[in-house]
Every structure is written in C-alpha cells, then in structure tokens.
Amino acid sequence: MVEIDLEKENKAIAREYKELLRISYQTLSEDDKKLIRKAFDVAVDAHKDQRRKSGEAYIFHPIAVAKIVASEIGLGATSIAAALMHDVVEDTDITVEDIERMFNPKIAKIVEGLTKIAQVKTDNEISMQAENFRKMLLTLNDDVRVILIKIADRLHNMQTMESMVDYKQAKIASETLYIYAPLAHRLGLYNIKNQLEDLGLKYTEPETYNDIVSKIKETKEQQDEYIKSISDVLKESLDAEGIDYIIKGRPKSIFSIRKKMLAQGVSFDEVYDKFALRIIYKAAPSEEKFLAWKIYSIVTDHYRPSPSRLRDWISSPKSTGYEALHITVMGPKGRWVEIQVRSERMDEIAEKGYAAHYKYKQGGSEEHGLDTWLNLLKEALENASTNAVDFVEDFKLNLYSKEIYVFTPKGEIKSLPKGATSLDFAFSIHSEIGIRTRGTRVNGKLVPLNHVLNSGDQIEVITSPNQKPTSHWLDYVTTSRAKTKIKNVLNENTKKIAEDGKELLTRKLRHLKVNMSETTVNELVNYFKLKTSLDLFYRVGIGAIDNQQLKDFAAQKSNTFMNFFKNKIKRTPSTNPETINKPEISNNFDMLVFGKEQDKLDYKLATCCNPIPGDEVFGFVTINEGIKVHKKDCPNAISLQSNYAYRIIKAKWIDSSQQEFKAILNITGMDTLGLTNELTKVISNNMHVNIQSISLSGDAGIFNGQVVVVVQNNTILKKLIENIKKIDGIDKVTRINKN
Numbered sequence: 001m002v003e004i005d006l007e008k009e010n011k012a013i014a015r016e017y018k019e020l021l022r023i024s025y026q027t028l029s030e031d032d033k034k035l036i037r038k039a040f041d042v043a044v045d046a047h048k049d050q051r052r053k054s055g056e057a058y059i060f061h062p063i064a065v066a067k068i069v070a071s072e073i074g075l076g077a078t079s080i081a082a083a084l085m086h087d088v089v090e091d092t093d094i095t096v097e098d099i100e101r102m103f104n105p106k107i108a109k110i111v112e113g114l115t116k117i118a119q120v121k122t123d124n125e126i127s128m129q130a131e132n133f134r135k136m137l138l139t140l141n142d143d144v145r146v147i148l149i150k151i152a153d154r155l156h157n158m159q160t161m162e163s164m165v166d167y168k169q170a171k172i173a174s175e176t177l178y179i180y181a182p183l184a185h186r187l188g189l190y191n192i193k194n195q196l197e198d199l200g201l202k203y204t205e206p207e208t209y210n211d212i213v214s215k216i217k218e219t220k221e222q223q224d225e226y227i228k229s230i231s232d233v234l235k236e237s238l239d240a241e242g243i244d245y246i247i248k249g250r251p252k253s254i255f256s257i258r259k260k261m262l263a264q265g266v267s268f269d270e271v272y273d274k275f276a277l278r279i280i281y282k283a284a285p286s287e288e289k290f291l292a293w294k295i296y297s298i299v300t301d302h303y304r305p306s307p308s309r310l311r312d313w314i315s316s317p318k319s320t321g322y323e324a325l326h327i328t329v330m331g332p333k334g335r336w337v338e339i340q341v342r343s344e345r346m347d348e349i350a351e352k353g354y355a356a357h358y359k360y361k362q363g364g365s366e367e368h369g370l371d372t373w374l375n376l377l378k379e380a381l382e383n384a385s386t387n388a389v390d391f392v393e394d395f396k397l398n399l400y401s402k403e404i405y406v407f408t409p410k411g412e413i414k415s416l417p418k419g420a421t422s423l424d425f426a427f428s429i430h431s432e433i434g435i436r437t438r439g440t441r442v443n444g445k446l447v448p449l450n451h452v453l454n455s456g457d458q459i460e461v462i463t464s465p466n467q468k469p470t471s472h473w474l475d476y477v478t479t480s481r482a483k484t485k486i487k488n489v490l491n492e493n494t495k496k497i498a499e500d501g502k503e504l505l506t507r508k509l510r511h512l513k514v515n516m517s518e519t520t521v522n523e524l525v526n527y528f529k530l531k532t533s534l535d536l537f538y539r540v541g542i543g544a545i546d547n548q549q550l551k552d553f554a555a556q557k558s559n560t561f562m563n564f565f566k567n568k569i570k571r572t573p574s575t576n577p578e579t580i581n582k583p584e585i586s587n588n589f590d591m592l593v594f595g596k597e598q599d600k601l602d603y604k605l606a607t608c609c610n611p612i613p614g615d616e617v618f619g620f621v622t623i624n625e626g627i628k629v630h631k632k633d634c635p636n637a638i639s640l641q642s643n644y645a646y647r648i649i650k651a652k653w654i655d656s657s658q659q660e661f662k663a664i665l666n667i668t669g670m671d672t673l674g675l676t677n678e679l680t681k682v683i684s685n686n687m688h689v690n691i692q693s694i695s696l697s698g699d700a701g702i703f704n705g706q707v708v709v710v711v712q713n714n715t716i717l718k719k720l721i722e723n724i725k726k727i728d729g730i731d732k733v734t735r736i737n738k739n
Contacts, residue, residue, distance in 0.1 A: 158203075427481055427482035441459070664707070
C-alpha cells in the first residue's frame with residue numbers, strides 16, 4: 001500500500017515540475033532548463049526524508065514557491081533554481097559552498113541570503129518580528145531577488161497553514177500583515193499583496209473573513225450582471241473606434257472591503273465600490289498615452305466621472321513603476337464604479353512588478369523608481385538606529401504611504417509620501433541640503449519647515465552653511481530617510497559636545513585636586529544618577545553640571561571615609577551626600593511633554609498599564625481626574641483611541657537636560673555705531689544659544705532692544721548675559737519673566 005502511495009506521490013512531484021517549466025513567465029533556454037533540473041534534483045534528494053505538518057512530501061513546498069517566483073513574480077532561471085533550493089542549506093547537510101561549487105556564485109549568494117533570514121537568533125530584548133525584518137532588508141544589499149523569493153515563500157506558507165496550531169497561525173498571519181504585505185505593495189506586486197492581506201485576515205479575524213466571503217458569493221450573480229451592463233455599453237463604442245482590448249471585472253479584495261467597512265463605519269451592503277472594471281488595450285509604446293485618453297473620453301461620454309477621483313499614473317507613474325488611469329464614474333442605479341485603463345505592458349507591470357519592468361526596460365536608459373527606492377533603503381539600513389522596532393515603524397510608513405508629486409525650482413518632478421513636509425523635500429534632494437536648510441519657499445511663498453506639501457507644489461530650499469538641525473526637526477519630518485539623517489547629526493553634535501565636556505571636566509577636577517580616572521567617572525555617573533559617561537560629559541559640555549555641583553562631589557568624595565568611620569562609632573545616620581544642595585538630575589527621558597508645542601502639563605500615570613519614563617505613551621483627558629497617561633500598547637488604548645479620539649493628546653518622554661527653554665532679555669544702552677552688529681555677533685558666538693527673535697530701536701542716542709533666545713539651562717543664559725554686558729555702550733541687561 002505504501003509503495004503505491006509513494007509511486008503516486010512521485011508522479012505528482014513530476015507533474016508539478018513539468019507545470020513549473022510550462023508556466024514560467026520568461027522564455028527558458030535549454031541551459032536554463034538544465035539548471036532548473038539540476039536544482040530540482042538537489043532539492044528532491046536533500047528533502048527526501050522530510051514531510052510537512054500536513055503529511056505531504058516536503059519537496060512540494062519548494063516547487064510551489066518556485067512556481068510563484070516563475071509565474072506570479074515573473075523571475076528567471078537563476079531565481080527559480082534558488083527558490084527550489086531555498087531550504088536546502090537550513091534543513092540538510094548541504095552548505096552554501098557546495099551550492100556554489102555545483103551551480104554558480106550568484107545562486108549560492110541568493111540561497112545564503114534566504115538562509116540568513118531563517119537563522120536570526122532569538123533575543124528577548126527586541127521584537128523578533130522587527131529584527132527579522134531588518135535582517136531581511138539587509139539582504140537587499142546583495143540581491144533584491146532574495147526578498148522576492150522570501151515573499152513567494154511566505155505566500156505559499158500562508159496558503160497552506162490549515163494544519164498548524166491556532167497561536168502559530170495568528171503569529172504568522174500578523175507578521176504577514178505587518179511586514180510582508182506592505183513590502184509586496186512597495187515592490188509593485190499588487191496581486192500578491194492582495195492575497196497576503198486576504199489570507200492574513202483569514203487567520204487573524206476568521207469570523208469577519210468568512211462573513212465577507214459568504215456575502216461576496218451571495219451577491220456574485222448580481223455583481224456580474226451589473227458589470228456586464230456597463231461592459232456592453234462600453235464595448236459598442238470601443239469596437240467602433242477599432243481599439244484592440246479586453247474588459248475584466250475585478251472584485252475588491254476581502255481585506256480592502258473590511259478596511260473600508262471599518263474606516264467608514266458601514267456594513268458590507270453599503271460598500272459601493274466592491275468591484276472595478278479593467279480595460280486592457282493593445283498598443284505600440286508611442287501610442288499608449290494617446291489611446292489611454294481616447295478610452296477615457298469614450299468612458300466619460302457614457303458615464304459621468306468624479307473629477308476629484310481621477311488618478312493619472314500614466315503621466316506620473318508611481319515610484320513602484322505602476323502606470324494606469326483610474327476613473328471613478330457614476331454607473332447605473334446611482335452607484336460609483338472604478339474603471340482602470342491600462343495597456344498590456346502596464347498590466348504586466350502591475351501584476352509582476354519589478355520583473356516585468358525590466359522585461360520592458362530598453363537598454364537600461366529609463367530610470368526606474370525601484371532602483372531609487374532600493375538606494376534609499378540601503379542608506380536607511382546603513383544608518384539604522386539600534387532600535388529595530390522604531391526602524392520598522394518608520395520604514396512601514398514609507399512602504400504603504402500614498403504618493404504626492406512635487407516640483408523642484410527647475411521643474412523636475414519628485415515623488416514623496418503623502419504627508420511629507422518641505423523639510424522632507426530638502427532631505428530627498430540630498431542629505432547635505434537637508435542638514436543646511438534654513439527655510440523653504442512653496443510656490444514662491446516662505447513657509448515653515450513643517451509645512452505639509454500637496455501634489456503640484458513647487459519647492460525652493462534656502463540653505464545656510466551655519467545651519468544645524470535641532471531635536472525639534474524630528475517632529476517636522478515624516479520620511480525615514482530624513483529622520484535617520486537628523487538623528488545621526490544630533491548624535492554627532494552630542495558626541496562633539498561630550499568631547500569638549502570631557503576636556504572641561506578634566507580641567508575642573510584637576511582644579512579641585514581630584515584625579516580624572518575611570519573610577520572617578522563611574523562615581524560621577526552614579527552621583528548624578530546618569531546612565532553613561534557620554535551623558536556625564538554632555539551635561540558638563542552644555543553647562544547643566546556646574547562648578548558648585550562638582551565641588552559638592554569633591555567634598556563628598558574626600559569625606560566618604562570620615563563619614564563611614566563616624567557612622568561606625570556613633571551609629572547615627574549621617575547626612576546623605578546626595579542631599580547637599582544638589583538639583584536632582586535624573587535618568588534620560590525623565591520629563592513628560594504634551595501636544596505639538598511640547599507643553600508641560602499636570603498629569604497622572606494610569607494604573608492599568610503603569611507607564612515608566614521612556615515608554616511610548618499618549619495622554620487621555622478624563623472628565624474628573626485631568627490628564628491620565630497610558631502606554632501606547634495599553635490594553636485599553638485601542639478602545640480609548642477609537643471611542644474618544646478627540647480626548648487623546650500626544651505625549652512623549654524627553655531628556656530634560658536636552659530640553660530648550662525660551663528667555664526674553666531687555667537690553668538698554670547708548671546707541672553707538674555697530675552696536676547691533678556686535679550684539680548679534682556675541683549672541684551667535686555663545687555655544688548652544690539660538691536667537692528666536694530680535695527687535696531693536698534707537699531714540700535720541702538711547703538704544704533699546706528685546707531679544708528672545710532659546711537656551712538649554714540657566715547656566716548658559718547667565719554666561720550670555722555676562723557677555724552682553726561686556727559690550728561697549730551696553731548699560732543694562734534684564735530678563736523679563738512674562739512672554
């Protein structure tokens with residue numbers, strides 16, 4: 001009996017292999033077929049004793065992945081061979097070196113990339129999901145095909161998850177929705193993205209999924225009838241114009257119907273655009289655009305379009321390479337219908353993404369958005385912050401975001417994610433321009449750096465060699481590229497200040513007759529309740545730790561032994577050295593601020609999730625107890641945010657030592673030649689001081705001025721006031737308390 005089963009199974013494997021060659025999107029040469037056959041034989045032999053959870057032979061999985069790679073993603077023989085062997089190194093004794101010897105370095109590199117993803121070591125300190133994702137993206141530096149095969153692998157795993165236990169199904173499905181679907185979207189694999197999302201929903205919300213599936217089946221007949229009524233009307237006119245085309249009805253994906261129901265708070269029946277019509281026409285490259293607009297005019301002759309919902313991705317393709325014309329028209333019975341117009345070439349690019357684009361790319365002259373995107377990705381990875389979760393969150397925003405199209409002063413077009421600001425635009429031109437941005441003009445008008453751009457805007461960036469980013473800039477940008485660059489510069493500035501601080505501390509300690517050593521540094525870090533020596537040197541550098549505090553430390557250090565000795569004899573509590581007239585300097589991220597303006601408000605910490613400094617938090621305005629602060633992943637967060645969104649305020653922990661404060665100075669004196677110039681020079685030359693505004697006036701030889709400066713602490717402000725007083729002709733410098 002077993003023999004018959006094995007024979008049957010072997011026949012099925014052979015059938016699958018033939019099917020793989022038949023459905024390949026690219027034309028396979030004899031050499032290609034030999035390469036694939038060899039990879040197939042290696043995989044069959046390597047997995048001969050393995051079975052999947054469902055009981056079937058393991059080899060069916062690599063063949064299925066290779067089929068997705070060959071037909072749905074449209075890659076060639078190298079990728080098909082790598083897909084067949086994607087689990088060989090991980091599961092058997094065969095090494096990457098063996099594959100390189102048997103095949104070639106390219107296939108070995110791809111298989112190695114796929115193995116690396118599978119072998120990420122578990123670390124409880126980080127989210128495995130996020131770290132896995134980052135490791136996977138790092139393989140893009142080697143070859144984008146690694147990611148494409150990994151997406152195919154994930155799709156097949158999602159299609160065959162029935163025999164897994166519930167909690168594993170939920171974990172894999174969540175990871176798919178969190179990472180793989182956005183990635184497929186960004187690589188232009190819309191078909192696969194829809195499948196991944198639908199399967200993700202099937203295992204994360206099975207009841208909702210099954211409910212929508214059954215309703216789609218119920219209404220299928222009337223949907224088909226409705227589509228036919230529109231198609232019949234359009235066919236007559238399209239035929240009369242002699243256009244070579246086909247019309248397809250395209251149902252909306254289950255996931256996007258669910259998304260729409262949630263977003264608009266409507267039932268299944270109230271979601272109108274549950275389907276779309278796709279007109280795919282044949283055209284020579286030179287005729288493509290002309291024919292698309294000709295079809296547009298035929299459609300709008302019969303049905304009234306919604307001008308606000310016309311999407312022209314033919315004149316400005318998406319950065320994934322997607323091209324099409326989307327028209328939303330009022331169909332029969334007063335229902336909106338989306339009609340997508342694409343040439344055969346555009347349709348292939350929409351279905352196959354990356355691979356199809358290269359099939360049509362003539363001699364590599366055309367710039368493809370994906371190349372640009374991959375370069376940006378490499379840059380983001382090289383500078384990635386240590387926190388994988390933050391990195392993934394930033395990155396995801398740029399994966400799924402809709403795009404806007406803006407212009408440089410010379411009229412070149414740039415695409416940016418929706419919600420991008422004028423500062424994001426500056427960083428998209430070049431990171432050096434971003435860092436030196438002093439101001440931006442949008443459509444000729446001067447705007448703030450956090451001005452949100454719209455499609456069609458023309459942006460001019462004004463730079464200055466003296467400009468430096470501040471921590472507020474992180475709130476002004478949305479793209480991960482800009483955030484990464486700003487963080488890098490801020491970190492460099494912190495290190496530079498810390499280096500100066502270290503020298504300053506050495507001098508001050510020498511003056512106090514304390515030897516600067518590793519032990520002393522550790523004692524100082526503990527004394528000021530800091531985390532690292534960098535924090536200590538930085539605070540000395542900006543003046544947050546002054547001479548008096550260092551004197552107190554030195555006094556405590558020399559008295560430690562005496563205090564210890566006295567305690568032994570008297571058995572009485574001594575004065576705690578930490579209470580000696582020393583302001584508390586607590587850990588990093590010790591201060592909570594609220595809203596865009598980062599206001600300091602009274603608050604209470606919620607007992608349901610007990611947030612601690614450094615946690616991701618939000619404020620919730622209660623009726624009787626003021627502001628309650630909750631963690632973003634608090635069990636009550638989703639309910640509060642969905643039911644009382646208007647009572648949620650943005651909150652974040654900041655490092656109080658790096659917080660900047662506004663101070664207003666009133667300056668009077670004798671109005672002498674060059675006084676204004678001297679005054680601004682003195683303020684600018686003071687380290688860590690920014691001028692926010694300045695108003696000066698002179699009257700009958702008397703000089704009056706008001707300067708608003710932004711400083712990090714009182715020590716810096718005192719130093720500034722002293723320096724201003726030294727200017728020839730200045731009489732008084734006073735600080736005004738009210739704005």
